Amino acid sequence: MDNKFHELDYKALIxxxxxxxxxxxxxxxxxxxxxVGILHMEQYRIDPNNGxxxxxxxxxxxxxxxxxxxxxxxxxxxxxxxxxxxxxxxAGIDFFSVGESHxxxxxxxxxxxxxAAIAQATEKIKISSSSTIISTLDPVRAYxxxxxxxxxxxxxxxxxxxxxxxxxxxxxxxxxxxxxxxxFEEKFDLLLQINENEIVNWEGKYRAPLRNAKxxxxxxxxxxxxxxxxxxxxxxxxxAGYAGVPMYLAHLGGPATIFKRSIDAYRDALESRGFDPxxxxxxxxxxFYTAETTQQAQRETYPHINEGMKRTxxxxxxxxxxxxxxxxxxxxxxxxxxxxxxxxxxQHELFGHQRYIAQMDFGGVTFDxxxxxxxxxxxxxxPAIRKYTxx
Amino acid sequence: xxxxxxSGSRVGSKxxxxxxYTVQVLQDKYPDHDVTLxxxxxxxxxxSDGRNYLEYEGDTGYVTKTLMEADAIIIGTPIFxxxxxxxxxxxxxxxxVNAFRDKVVSMLATAxxxxxxxxxxxxxxxxxxxxxxxxxxxxxxxxxxxxxxxxIINHDVLFRLERLVEDTVVLTETYQRxxxxxxxxYDF
Numbered sequence: 371m372d373n374k375f376h377e378l379d380y381k382a383l384i385x386x387x388x389x390x391x392x393x394x395x396x397x398x399x400x401x402x403x404x405x406v407g408i409l410h411m412e413q414y415r416i417d418p419n420n421g422x423x424x425x426x427x428x429x430x431x432x433x434x435x436x437x438x439x440x441x442x443x444x445x446x447x448x449x450x451x452x453x454x455x456x457x458x459x460x461a462g463i464d465f466f467s468v469g470e471s472h473x474x475x476x477x478x479x480x481x482x483x484x485x486a487a488i489a490q491a492t493e494k495i496k497i498s499s500s501s502t503i504i505s506t507l508d509p510v511r512a513y514x515x516x517x518x519x520x521x522x523x524x525x526x527x528x529x530x531x532x533x534x535x536x537x538x539x540x541x542x543x544x545x546x547x548x549x550x551x552x553x554f555e556e557k558f559d560l561l562l563q564i565n566e567n568e569i570v571n572w573e574g575k576y577r578a579p580l581r582n583a584k585x586x587x588x589x590x591x592x593x594x595x596x597x598x599x600x601x602x603x604x605x606x607x608x609x610a611g612y613a614g615v616p617m618y619l620a621h622l623g624g625p626a627t628i629f630k631r632s633i634d635a636y637r638d639a640l641e642s643r644g645f646d647p648x649x650x651x652x653x654x655x656x657x658f659y660t661a662e663t664t665q666q667a668q669r670e671t672y673p674h675i676n677e678g679m680k681r682t683x684x685x686x687x688x689x690x691x692x693x694x695x696x697x698x699x700x701x702x703x704x705x706x707x708x709x710x711x712x713x714x715x716x717q718h719e720l721f722g723h724q725r726y727i728a729q730m731d732f733g734g735v736t737f738d739x740x741x742x743x744x745x746x747x748x749x750x751x752x753p754a755i756r757k758y759t760x761x
Numbered sequence: 762x763x764x765x766x767x768s769g770s771r772v773g774s775k776x777x778x779x780x781x782y783t784v785q786v787l788q789d790k791y792p793d794h795d796v797t798l799x800x801x802x803x804x805x806x807x808x809s810d811g812r813n814y815l816e817y818e819g820d821t822g823y824v825t826k827t828l829m830e831a832d833a834i835i836i837g838t839p840i841f842x843x844x845x846x847x848x849x850x851x852x853x854x855x856x857x858v859n860a861f862r863d864k865v866v867s868m869l870a871t872a873x874x875x876x877x878x879x880x881x882x883x884x885x886x887x888x889x890x891x892x893x894x895x896x897x898x899x900x901x902x903x904x905x906x907x908x909x910x911x912x913i914i915n916h917d918v919l920f921r922l923e924r925l926v927e928d929t930v931v932l933t934e935t936y937q938r939x940x941x942x943x944x945x946x947y948d949f
Contacts, residue, residue, distance in 0.1 A: 473816075537812050547810055668949035684815045684829060685857060689944045 414595040414616050415496070415528070416651045416724050421759030422714070424752055425465025425727035426458050427500040427655060430478025435734035436677040442734075444477045448484060450737050455488040457741060459495040461748030465727060466492075467500035467530065473538030475681050482515040489523035497523055500655065500727065501532030501599040501618070505553035506543040508577060509561040510585055517589045525590035530618050531558050532599030536682065549576070558598065562615065565593045597653065604635035611639025614650075618727075621656040623691060626701045626717050629654070633721050651724035654717065657695075657702050658728030659735075660746045664696050664705035670739065671704055671730075678733025703728065707750040714751070715758055762791075762933060765831040768800040769838040769849030775871040777802070778911050779903055779922065780837040783869065786926045794930070797831075799824055801848045809854035817855065825855050833865040833933040834894075835925070840872040840880050853888055861894035863940060865933040867925055868900040871908075878902050895936050897928045 411418060428451055434441040442450070455466040466488065470481040478484050485497050497519070502512060512529075520527035533554045534540075540547045556574045563570055564585045573579040598610040599618045610617040617636050621629045637647035657675065661667035676686040695702035696709075701717065703710045714726060730743050764787060768780040777800055787796045804820035814825035828834060838845050853860075866889050870881050881900050889896050901922055907915035913922075 537816060547812060550811070665948045668947075672949045683857075684813060685859065685862075688862065689947050689949075692949070693947050 410649060411651050411724065413593075414597075414651050418724060419761045421756050421761065422718050422723070423464040423653075423725035424747070424755060425467065425496070425653075425725060426454065426463055427467040427469065427727045427729055428454070428478070428731050429469040429471060429500075429729070430476055430481060430484070431471070431678060431682065431732055432477035433475050433674075433678045433681060433732075433734040435736060436673040447477050448487075450740075451478065451484060451731075452487050452491055453737075454731070454740060454744070455495065455497070456491050457744045459492045461744045462752050463495060463744070463747060465496040465498065465725065467498040467528075467727065469500045470503055471534075471536045471538065471682075472542045473536055476536075482512075482519060485519055485527070486522055489519055489526065492523075492526075494526070496526050496528060498528035498597075499530050501530040503534045503539050504531040504557045504561055505533055505550065506539045506545045507557070509557045509564060510577075510580070510583070513561060513564045513585050514587070516594065517585075517587050520589035520594050521587060527589065528595040528597065529561070530597045530599050531561060532618075533601075535601060552576070558613070562596060562613075565596055568592075600632065600636070602629065602632060604632045607632035607636040608639040611636040611641075611645075612643055614640065614643060614645045616651045616653070618653045618655055621654060621701045623657070623687075623695050623700060623702045625697075625699050626720055627699070629701055630720050633723070652721065653725035653727060654701075654721060654723050655727045656729065657704055657732070658710070658730045658743075659704045660707045660710050660743055660751070662706065664709050667704050667706065668692065668696065671735070674733030674735050676733075707746050711751055711754045714755060718755075718759055762794045762833065762930070762937075763797070763831045764794055764833045764835065764929070764933075765797045765799055765828055766835045767828070767837065767849075767852070768798070768802070769836060769852070770841075770846045771802040771848055772841070772846070773839060773871075774911050775903070775905075775908050776837045776839045776869075778908060778913060779869055779871055779901075779918075780835070782913060782919065783835055783837070783922050783926060786923050787930075790923075790926065791930055797827055799827060801852070806848070806851065806855075808851055814856055814860075821855065824852065828852070828856065829860060831864060832937065833867070833929050834861070835867050835869070835929055836885070837869045837871070838881075838885070840870055840877040843877065844880060845885055850888075853892065856892065858891070859893045861889060861892040863936075864894055865897065865929060865936055866894040867897035867929040867932075869903065869922065869925060870900065871903045873905050875904060895932065897925065897932055899925070899928065901925050 432444055432447050458466050468478050468481045468484050470479055472479050481499055488497055504512060516527055516529050537547055545553060553576055556576055560572055563572060570580045570583045597616045597618050600606045600610055601620055619632055633652055640647045640650060659667050659671040661670050672692055680686045694700055695704055698713060703713050731740055766780050766784045768777045770776055784796055784798050804824055806821045806824060817825055838849050868881050868885060886896060903918050907913055907918045913919055
């Protein structure tokens with residue numbers, strides 16, 4: 371959508387020049403120019419006055435619980451994810467999202483189907499992917515799915531499009547990893563065009579051309595928020611800025627100030643292309659877990675993260691690094707409720723972001739513990755965050 | 762302890778000869794340790810295309826996974842064109858950036874000229890440090906004249922290889938013990 375306005379802005383400039391030359395009447399053009407000036411975050415369904423939004427996300431991993439060595443069935447895992455979304459809504463959490471990974475130890479490959487079940491089971495929580503690997507999907511088909519999801523959920527759906535950190539989808543879905551970057555850029559751009567225009571004319575390398583194509587159904591309000599997922603480096607963040615789209619920034623661990631560089635790079639890139647960074651929301655995404663004390667939280671969550679990463683990434687999480695995660699300056703939100711609240715508020719002050727989404731179910735965490743965390747979020751974390759970030 | 766002896770080239774026989782002797786010493790002195798020989802001449806390995814090492818199949822997947830599971834790696838390499846061979850560099854490229862974290866890596870080189878002595882110091886060690894290896898600082902440098910028909914005839918080279926094996930095992934045991942003690946101090 372921003373591309374469209376950017377283009378309009380540019381067209382308006384050219385037209386204004388013409389107007390000056392020809393001295394014509396231009397009342398409707400003036401309207402268009404004004405429209406550009408009042409672009410706000412609302413088009414991404416974000417109201418900064420409400421303070422920092424808090425969400426939950428799952429990669430849809432399907433891993434054994436390292437404490438028991440047992441793995442629940444895929445059926446149970448999917449039902450627990452849907453149940454988690456319901457509980458999140460009841461606790462007042464703003465947002466819930468599900469990712470797709472096409473390989474062993476994952477179970478939400480068909481993430482839009484899971485999201486549809488969540489849409490039906492909930493009423494007000496925003497729902498999204500985290501992320502949709504648009505590179506190996508047909509953007510037309512993906513848009514149809516998400517637009518339908520937006521209608522089922524009555525205007526609550528969003529798309530977060532990413533390039534994949536696990537690349538099992540390329541072989542499985544018949545794409546070459548050599549085209550990793552090109553595939554994403556071309557298909558992401560098409561996805562944005564479909565969102566901005568009801569009738570699309572498009573030609574590219576990785577898909578048959580579209581001639582006066584109508585992509586239906588349309589989302590409830592004609593378009594929906596589409597974000598770009600960024601893996602952490604400033605170079606990757608800059609690409610979201612150049613594209614003029616809101617950014618999701620994933621962070622596993624490390625000092626928050628390192629991730630600030632990526633957010634700065636994103637906003638610089640936005641400005642370099644004539645966008646106003648104040649119009650674009652930023653969301654961060656990372657580990658979250660609370661228990662009575664920080665030590666308790668670390669004890670409960672470390673085996674899940676360490677064993678889960680061994681299986682999905684091939685390397686565990688070193689204890690030395692994990693221990694540093696408790697530092698208030700570290701971006702990993704694992705600790706006592708009070709420490710986690712202070713960290714999130716510190717990150718908000720540093721990043722000036724609009725949404726934080728928490729990953730707390732990675733690596734076979736039991737549903738009881740997830741429920742307990744949702745209770746803590748609802749009773750302690752959300753009230754504090756809203757109190758201090760609301761305008 | 763899992764030890765992998767990696768012979769890093771598809772060309773020639775000297776590196777393999779040196780690695781074979783190294784493996785033999787390992788097996789004689791440390792029969793309880795699990796030793797695997799990986800000679801890159803025996804495998805059909807693709808060039809790195811950037812995917813996670815778990816996602817390679819066939820020989821490439823076997824070699825990357827075997828290396829990642831090792832506690833210690835002894836790398837044997839010839840020197841070609843004043844550097845390590847591309848076959849060996851490709852192995853590093855196939856692995857994650859922190860692949861050698863908590864692993865001990867030691868080295869031996871075979872070369873046609875003594876002018877190549879510092880190649881390991883200047884070219885291989887920086888790669889290993891970048892990949893977070895605990896490096897056995899002394900390496901064994903073996904020249905053409907030390908070999909005769911696929912055997913090492915210089916007794917000093919044999920002694921040095923024996924010391925390299927011992928240093929590798931001692932450093933691995935020591936490092937693992939210290940790491941375990943430190944990890945046990947964390948309260949999680």
